[in-house]
Amino acid sequence: MSRLFKVPLLSNTEVADGHRLASFALPRETRAPQAGQFFMVGIPGLQDPLLKRPFSLHRMTDEGRVEILYRIRGKGTRLLAERTTGDVIEVLGPLGKPFPLDSTGRPVLVGGGLGAVPLVQLALSLAGRSPRIFLGARAGAELLSLDWFRKADPETVVSTENGEAGLKGFVTEPFRAYLEDSGPTCTVYACGPTPMLAAVSAICRDRGIPGYVSLEEHMACGVGACMGCVTETVEGYKSVCREGPVFPMEQVRFSFPGGSPERGGP
Ligand SMILES: Cc1cc2nc3c(=O)[nH]c(=O)nc-3n(C[C@H](O)[C@H](O)[C@H](O)COP(=O)(O)OP(=O)(O)OC[C@H]3O[C@@H](n4cnc5c(N)ncnc54)[C@H](O)[C@@H]3O)c2cc1C
Ligand code: FES
Structure with a gap:
């Protein structure tokens, strides 16, 4: 309760x-x-x-x-x-609704900036299933909780937009390359800025890979009473606080101001 x-x-x-x-x-x-x-x-x-x-x-x-x-x-x-x-x-x-843990295949976690916070407990909960983790941030100082992620996946892939730590560029690039090599037998969990979530969802959709995204909206009540946190889904508008914040990727309607979600950051 x-x-x-x-x-x-x-x-x-x-x-x-x-x-x-x-x-x-x-x-x-x-x-x-x-x-x-x-x-x-x-x-x-x-x-x-x-x-x-x-x-x-x-x-x-x-x-x-x-x-x-x-x-x-x-x-x-x-x-x-x-x-x-x-x-x-x-x-x-x-x-709110938690990340489902009973997914199929290898869990693949993709976190961007402070959005990676909810993935820490997820990574630890899934540690026995050898999760593969991708973390992105604008700069090295924004890569928080890395030690916890490395406990769950010692080979956690890090990328920064300014190249201060790990690979230079958006986290979606090593994530996409990993999927090309490993095939579709995984479930993706993503949390971070909306453009990154949109890009991750598009990459998964193109390859028929299931996954979940955790959304962030401004919240007032936190319990579904004020409708201040709604997001558009394929089933209509849903409150992020009560019906989310975790949604199946394919349910969320991301809007792409730049036209294409493929290059989402960080
Ligand atoms: C489900 C959920 C989980 C969250 N988890 C974390 C977390 O683990 N760690 C963390 O640091 N923050 C988290 N946040 C964001 C956090 O709630 C906001 O940063 C906080 O409410 C800001 O409050 P404030 O009074 O300091 O700032 P305010 O004065 O209310 O706002 C300051 C600035 O932050 C922006 N802002 C406030 N809330 C949000 C939001 N939800 N999304 C985008 N921009 C926002 C405002 O537009 C404004 O520009 C989460 C938000 C949600 C909805
Ligand atoms: S914050 Fe009130 S409905 Fe979500």
Whole structure:
């Protein structure tokens, strides 16, 4: 059951410039979150900003703590970053549909920038099935959680747009090359910027490969009540918070401002 609860922060540490890793424990009656699910997190008593902010499960620790990894972007994340261990936060969750784990073939994970956060727990959950992981970012400093990905796939393929780390260019290029060599017996899981998701989906569609994408939309309620987070699918508009954020790739209607999704970044 997802619930609204107040808990002390057990950590809230800077892990890279402008990025923090926070953790908290779940009340006993709350079900454990699964990879792909998220929490709405807020500061109790604060009217500005009034709304909680959504953050994906990064990882469940061995002690059963929930970890979230976030970038400081605006007021909500700045206020969260100012809290220290012991300060109380208000949390709603776990929310949304997780990544299905019972897929066929080898799991192939494709993450872009901070969008790779929900793939960390997924990679660890799938570690026994030898996942193949592709991570892209604009620059080396944006490649977060690499050590966790390498635990699940020691040969994790890294690419950066500026060539600072790994291959130079978009992550979709080594991903596409891998599929050419390995054939269609895999299931793809992707999370990252929309152009990257569109490109990954197009590559998979052309080769008849099944997969899932995790979408991000601005969210207000997080539970399907406000319809503020809808996305267009082949079955009509769906709320990302309740009916997603994970969707089968073939369901999502990506719009391609540039005409073609084939060259999505990062
Ligand atoms: C399901 C889900 C999971 C998420 N998981 C993570 C995570 O694991 N780590 C993380 O750092 N962030 C994550 N986000 C994004 C995070 O919720 C936003 O960065 C946060 O709400 C910003 O709040 P703020 O008050 O600091 O910024 P605001 O003042 O609300 O906004 C600052 C800037 O960020 C933009 N912005 C805010 N929310 C989003 C969004 N959802 N998509 C694109 N742009 C946005 C705004 O347009 C504005 O330009 C997730 C979002 C969703 C929907
Ligand atoms: S955020 Fe309200 S319906 Fe999704």
